[in-house]
Amino acid sequence: MQPILPGAPWLIAHRSMLGVNRPHKITLNGRDYVIWQNQKGEVSALDNICPHMQAPLSDGWICQERNTITCPFHALEFDSKGRLERGDKEDTQPITQPLEIIVKNDCVWTYAGFEPRLPIPELHQKIVDEYELLGVTGEKSIQGSFLSNLMVNYDYNHQNGTHKELFRITSCHVSSFEKNGYYTKIQQELTRADNTFTEIIKNPVLGIFPKNLSNTLEYAFPSTTVFFAKTPIGDIAQTHLLYPETENRTKTFILMYVKVNNPVMKFLFKNSVLQAGARVIEQDTGAVESLYPREKPKIRLPNEEIMFYAEELYHDW
The missing domain is CATH 2.102.10.10 (Rieske [2Fe-2S] iron-sulphur domain)
Structure with missing residues (x-):
């Protein structure tokens, strides 16, 4: 290939x-x-x-x-x-x-034997300087092209549908979008529905997320998407990685980092946070693997420029 x-x-x-x-x-x-x-x-x-x-x-x-x-x-x-x-x-x-x-x-x-065209992203150093690793989750080979998976990672709008029930999302809005070469950053405001006690028992991670979330997403093209979220028990840096296995198969996994003041809370919520990350991968996998052959979109959603900016970087490589 x-x-x-x-x-x-x-x-x-x-x-x-x-x-x-x-x-x-x-x-x-x-x-x-x-x-x-x-x-x-x-x-x-x-x-x-x-x-x-x-x-x-x-x-x-x-x-x-x-x-x-x-x-x-x-x-x-x-x-x-x-x-x-x-x-x-x-x-x-x-x-x-x-x-x-x-x-x-x-x-x-x-670099798989090729002359480096980009350095290792400084974003990863920033994370390990401030956070500690909670664990690895969601390792999976997805039957889909690298570009398809890349655009899902850069498409914040898919949270309104793909991850709606998992996190009880009612609205998602991007308030800022910055691009600097192969680095991109957005500020995202999420609103969630009230959680019932039964929902929290089934998905404990809902218990640590407030109703209104102000998140930052930082992207280091082409491999890395980091979702930074602040919760009452501490901060999360969900680091989502991609690399191309073949023309039509893409590998993904998540490195989950946290910054907490109380180690007991880290222990109590570790499994539920990692399970939520794995569930995100499963839902993204279902979205990518169910796509029909790509056509030119006939509908545009708000703030999709970040997704098409990533596509432009890919084609202009």
Whole structure:
């Protein structure tokens, strides 16, 4: 396939998603890779194909002593540079291609071998400087193009329908829209219906959101959408990531960050906040996967310029 947005930085994993000494398969722009983390926290990545008989290395295992990955067919070992392990004899040339990665603030980034066209977004540094990670949620492969998923993330209006019942939304309004190259920021005002006790029992996250919410959404094209919300128990930074697996399949997951004064409240609401994030992904997935082939819109909604600005950045890449 033709690579989508070559030279863009892609956040492909968080350390907490990898475990220790466990092969983890990812697909990026139509190519499969195996990624793993050793007990020292060092992260390595290679082409997922064994150069002997093309077995998937992600089905193999990690040799802890040598930090090598072992092919499941014939137990051939490869180090983090793609060199065949031969015991006492040292191979100097890789025979399977390593994937160059950058680990920053526990996030694993890659340019997938292309010359960088954008830096890793400063937005992520801003988040880790002020918030702590609550967890990862909503990891999913969506059957839909990267552009379709991108435009859903930039389309704040879909909350009026797609997420209406989940958060009991009655109105959604954008009061400001700022754009600065590949960075975009909007200020959003949400109004929610009153929640019944039964609704809060079923969806505890409703109990921490006020009736009127003033939220900020910040976008770092093309991978990152961050939803900043203030609640009575603390602040949330829901960091929504995308990267293209294939032409018609897009990977997504959420890094949920929080800033709370009372750790007890963090403990009490952790699961419900993560579950709400996963439910957002499920609803977005349903929206994307049910779309008919795209035609030119015959209706325009208020403040859709942010969505079409993202589309313009995509096509002008």
